[in-house]
Amino acid sequence: MVEDGWPISEVAARFQVSWPTVKRWVDRYLAGEPMQDRSSRPRTSPNKTSKSVTKRCVSLRMRLREGPVQLAARLDIAPSTVHRILTTARLNRLSYVDRATGEPIRRYEHPHPGSLVHVDVKKLGNIPDGGGWRYVGRRQGERNRAATPGKPKSKWHNPKLGYAFVHTVIDDHSRVAYTEVHDDETAVTAVGVLHRAVEWFAERGVTIQRVLSDNGGAYRSHLWRDTCEALSITPKRTRPYRPQTNGKVERFHRTMADGWAYARCYTSEQERRDALPDWLHQYNHHRPHTACGNQPPFSRLINVPGQYS
Secondary structure (H helix, E strand, C coil), X not given: CCCCCCCHHHHHHHHCCCHHHHHHHHHHXXXXXXXXXXXXXXXXXXXXXXXXXXXXXXXXHHHHCCCHHHHHHHXXXXXXXXXXXXXXXXXXXXXXXXXXXXXXXXXXXXXXXXXXXXXXXXXXEXXXXXXXXXXXXXXXXXXXXXXXXCCCECCCCCECCCEEEEEXXXXXXXXXXXEEEECCCCHHHHHHHHHHHHHHHHCCXXXXXXXXXXXXXXXXXXXXXXXXXXXXXXXXXXXXXXXXXXXXXXHHHXXXXXXXXXXXXXXXXXXXXXXXXXXXHHHHHCCCEHHHCXXXXXXXXXXXXXXXX
């Protein structure tokens, strides 16, 4: 165009580019500017996510291990923005999430609350006074364990702190969870939890019809069978060595472990147990759940007293 006087339309057709591109290059040539390729990135991005929000998003991801929907609710930004931040930071996938079962995922959901509830027990090691080894290190954790009073001794003189057994009853349709912490997983304890869970759900307008459990000793006992019969509940059990069938309560326990059990440094086992009701309220009433349309599980309970007042 400059040397031979070609029209801009012919040059654009010759090189298969738009005429604004030809005009832009010609203007640069006439102005004596360098002809190297330039980045198309804008000089300023007024709507770019601030660095403080990005840092907080990454920090919450590493500390709470929550997904984009949950983090978006905490940060008041779009889930797609959270996913972009996590992808840039290479945190969009957690290694422990990948479960190579070799089988396709089969999703199901019962039609209304109470149609089916899942029950299971999560076993957690008790925390010694002063903090456990996950946060204070192995050496200090052993000292704290040895200094914690009221624990039995093993034959190797290694102090045992015992275990906390978290009994959970979770509704299949709404994902609303009821949880208690006990020192054992016997049939008597499991039956007591079931009685209190039935009353707790009934106060919220939910009548339990079926209960699904694994093949643990408590759930195979005659006491469990007779209790379900007295409560007009149909007991069901999963296929042996097939925990995927009870996957909703298993997944809840993993969320609970990340959000409560190992979320921060507890200085004692009692402090951790005292923190459970607040976390459970956050889960049921406020935490967005992807299976509930990014709404909290309690939004699926339609007969809660005072819900529409």
